[in-house]
Amino acid sequence: MKQQALKDNLLYQRKLKGLTQEELADKTTVGVRTIQRIEKGEVQPHLQTIKLLAVGLDVEVDDLIVLDNPKEETIQRKWMLLIHGSPFFGLIIPFANVLFPLFIWISKAEDNKMYDSHGRAVINFHCTINLLLIITLLLFFPFPGFNFFGTAAVALFGIIFSVKNLMSGLSSGVCNYPLSIPFLKPKTI
Numbered sequence: 553m554k555q556q557a558l559k560d561n562l563l564y565q566r567k568l569k570g571l572t573q574e575e576l577a578d579k580t581t582v583g584v585r586t587i588q589r590i591e592k593g594e595v596q597p598h599l600q601t602i603k604l605l606a607v608g609l610d611v612e613v614d615d616l617i618v619l620d621n622p623k624e625e626t627i628q629r630k631w632m633l634l635i636h637g638s639p640f641f642g643l644i645i646p647f648a649n650v651l652f653p654l655f656i657w658i659s660k661a662e663d664n665k666m667y668d669s670h671g672r673a674v675i676n677f678h679c680t681i682n683l684l685l686i687i688t689l690l691l692f693f694p695f696p697g698f699n700f701f702g703t704a705a706v707a708l709f710g711i712i713f714s715v716k717n718l719m720s721g722l723s724s725g726v727c728n729y730p731l732s733i734p735f736l737k738p739k740t741i
Contacts, residue, residue, distance in 0.1 A: 580608035677729035
C-alpha cells in the first residue's frame with residue numbers, strides 16, 4: 553500500500569460524497585482523529601480500518617488503496633545508467649551507440665514503462681545522430697575540408713546531450729533528447 557495514494561484517495565472519496573470527517577466517523581466505527589491522521593498521511597492504517605472507511609463511503613476497497621503491479625519492476629539506477637551510458641561505447645565501436653541501448657531496451661522494456669520510454673528516447677536520439685554523422689561525412693565530396701566542422705558539431709552535440717541526459721536520468725528520472733527523429737514511436741495503450 554502506498555500511503556500517499558491512500559490519503560489522497562480517502563480525501564477525494566470523502567469530498568466526492570460530500571461528507572465531513574465527523575460525518576464519516578459517524579457512519580463508520582473509525583474515530584475522527586484517526587481519519588484526520590490518515591488524510592494527513594501520518595499513519596499507515598490497518599486493512600480493517602480501510603475496509604470500514606470503504607463501507608462508510610460506499611466504495612470498493614480498491615478505490616481507496618492502489619495495489620502495486622507485481623509484474624512491474626522498481627526503477628533501479630544501474631539500469632538507468634546502462635540505458636543512458638551505454639551509447640558511449642559508440643566512441644570506440646562503430647554503431648555501438650545504438651546497438652547496446654537497443655539490446656538493453658529489448659531486455660528491460662517489459663519490466664517497467666520508464667525503462668521503455670527512456671530506451672526509446674536514447675535509441676531515437678542516437679539513430680538520429682548516426683544519420684546526421686553519415687550525412688556530414690558524405691558532404692566531404694561536394695565540400696571537401698568544410699565537412700569537418702559539421703561532423704565535429706554533430707559529434708559534440710551528441711556527446712553533450714548524452715552526458716546531460718545521463719546525469720538527469722540518474723538524478724531525477726527525466727530525459728530530454730532534442731531533435732530526435734522518432735524511429736521508435738511511443739507505445740500507445
